[in-house]
Amino acid sequence: MAVTIATWNINSVRLREPIVLDLLRDEAPDILCLQETKSPVDKIPVEGFAEAGYPYMVARGQKGYNGVAILSRLPIEDAGQRDFCAKGDARHVAARLADGTVIHNFYVPAGGDEPDRERNEKFGHKLDFLTEMRDWFHGGKPERAIMVGDLNIAPREDDVWDHKKLLKVVSHTPIEVEQLAQVQDSGAWVDITRADIPEGKLYSWWSYRARDWDAADKGRRLDHIWATPDLASGAGGSRILRACRGWEKPSDHAPVLASFDL
DNA sequence: ATGGTAGGTCTCCTA
Numbered sequence: 001m002a003v004t005i006a007t008w009n010i011n012s013v014r015l016r017e018p019i020v021l022d023l024l025r026d027e028a029p030d031i032l033c034l035q036e037t038k039s040p041v042d043k044i045p046v047e048g049f050a051e052a053g054y055p056y057m058v059a060r061g062q063k064g065y066n067g068v069a070i071l072s073r074l075p076i077e078d079a080g081q082r083d084f085c086a087k088g089d090a091r092h093v094a095a096r097l098a099d100g101t102v103i104h105n106f107y108v109p110a111g112g113d114e115p116d117r118e119r120n121e122k123f124g125h126k127l128d129f130l131t132e133m134r135d136w137f138h139g140g141k142p143e144r145a146i147m148v149g150d151l152n153i154a155p156r157e158d159d160v161w162d163h164k165k166l167l168k169v170v171s172h173t174p175i176e177v178e179q180l181a182q183v184q185d186s187g188a189w190v191d192i193t194r195a196d197i198p199e200g201k202l203y204s205w206w207s208y209r210a211r212d213w214d215a216a217d218k219g220r221r222l223d224h225i226w227a228t229p230d231l232a233s234g235a236g237g238s239r240i241l242r243a244c245r246g247w248e249k250p251s252d253h254a255p256v257l258a259s260f261d262l
Numbered sequence: 263a264t265g266g267t268a269g270g271t272c273t274c275c276t277a
Contacts, residue, residue: 011268011269012268012269012270015269015270036277038269038270039270063270063271064270064271064275064276065270065275065276110277112276112277122276207266207267207277208267208268209266209267211266252267252268252277
């Protein structure tokens with residue numbers, strides 16, 4: 001069965017319910033993973049999503065910050081969450097499909113402005129979060145698993161608009177790239193987007209602060225879809241929907257999609 | 263070198 005999965009940092013699910021519904025109508029993914037919902041779970045506008053054909057949801061939330069949700073038109077069950085760094089943040093949740101496939105939805109800390117954990121505790125938090133991800137996946141090699149989300153790291157030179165200019169900018173520093181590689185190795189994860197689209201610049205995020213994000217095109221690929229090797233062999237159809245960044249009242253992130261043969 | 267915009271919440275924090 002072909003299953004299409006989308007991931008999108010939505011930057012407030014309540015404010016952006018209309019464009020979530022537009023995406024569901026236009027692209028009809030089977031599963032949509034959202035990050036930065038910025039809403040308690042009981043205030044997510046589930047009625048609209050159910051009417052659009054997505055009656056299933058697994059989510060974690062808190063007031064004002066963070067928050068992750070998995071919307072589905074296929075039955076899913078709650079597969080729990082991990083409280084990374086024991087801060088009580090809603091940054092991870094997992095769902096299980098009927099065939100046993102597990103989908104992890106992550107919102108990795110952005111890490112603040114200064115790439116120095118001695119001077120910026122948010123950067124330390126980000127590095128600690130990545131270390132805990134690495135150790136967690138290493139503990140039990142995942143199988144039939146997909147992991148998506150806003151990982152807040154653009155690993156490759158062609159994942160950013162200017163590699164040299166961004167070497168000291170949080171999201172593309174060598175230590176972050178190295179730690180993300182360790183997370184990927186620990187679960188034998190395949191970067192599905194780059195397996196499908198190996199060449200060329202690829203971005204999923206453009207800052208709100210740019211005067212003309214489209215013309216300047218100073219983007220970064222912060223949003224990822226990974227899968228274990230058993231599922232990667234049947235994956236394809238990767239896309240990043242740049243046009244959504246230009247929609248009315250947009251998120252600063254664009255949706256990333258991939259299809260799997262499950 | 264700097265400041266630029268956006269969202270949630272309640273005065274400034276986070277991205």
